[in-house]
Amino acid sequence: MDNDRFIPVFVISVAAQLADMHPQTLRQYDRMGLVMPSRQGGKQRRYSLHDVDLLREIQLLSKEGVSLEGIKRIMALEHQVAALRSHVRELNEELSDARAYRQALEAGRVFAAGAAGDVVSLARGQRPRGRSQAIVVWSPQR
Missing domain, CATH: 1.10.1660.10 (Multidrug-efflux Transporter Regulator; Chain: A; Domain 2)
Known part of the structure; x- marks a missing residue:
């Protein structure tokens, strides 16, 4: 690990x-x-x-x-870059979720909720996999 x-x-x-x-x-x-x-x-x-x-x-x-003070600065910058990369990954995931949500709204779907309360993304016409107990809520077509 x-x-x-x-x-x-x-x-x-x-x-x-x-x-x-x-x-x-x-x-x-x-x-x-x-x-x-x-x-x-x-x-x-x-x-x-x-x-x-x-x-x-x-x-x-x-x-x-490289001096020890220089090394300290380099390591601080490397740590900052790693934190920023992590933040960018999180923002990309949020953006992807927002796009999926917008597409679902445009398709007439309000949301799909799993048994644990999690939001489930489904493409138009797609049903939850297997014996899912997810509830899909739709809004009427425009």
Whole structure:
């Protein structure tokens, strides 16, 4: 699973070894906010595979001559781009739903509701699949 990459499992010494860095470097990056590991009860840092990937990316950028402040800015911008892409995906889904709704209205259909109260999109003349208990409400043709 993709979410497994975010499970904090590595103590600082293991994460440092996986990233080929000194543990003190990881502490510095934590203080700067470059990589923020989860904290265990006794304030012990726990790193995920995602954190280790970030550490490797920081190391690569650092070797290419980018300052730590520059790396911090690059990572913030990458995070912002990912958030914007996610938002665009959500907006595209909403737009698609709105278009389907408008087409349904133009076809005379008001809406179709599933048994759980969810809205079901159906093309004109199409019925719910299988033994669906969806209710389709129509308005009279113009």
